[in-house]
Amino acid sequence: MSKSFYAKDPDGNEFELMWRVPREDWPAEDADLRPGALDLQAAIERWGADLATGSAAGSAS
Incomplete structure (x- = not known):
């Protein structure tokens, strides 16, 4: 997800900017x-601005 x-x-x-949601x-x-409207501030407050997911967290998928 x-x-x-x-x-x-x-130009x-x-x-696309994509962020993998933690399982x-x-x-x-x-x-x-x-899909609903993006609430970026709520997402940052919920998961933090520095949470690494997907390949950034060492996951291949």
């Missing part, structure tokens, strides 16, 4: 997974 942000730079190049914070299987 991941959270992604898609944008274009001033029109598209890019212990994945929603239940029956949860509503429709």
Whole structure:
């Protein structure tokens, strides 16, 4: 599970910023997974600004 942000730079190049959600914070299987508005401040307060996940934490997947 991941959270992604898609944008274009001033030259029109598209890019994605992706953050892998720690497994212990994945929603239940029956949860509503429709995306909602990004609340970056709430995510930083919940997980911290320096939490390493995915390959940054030594995981290959």
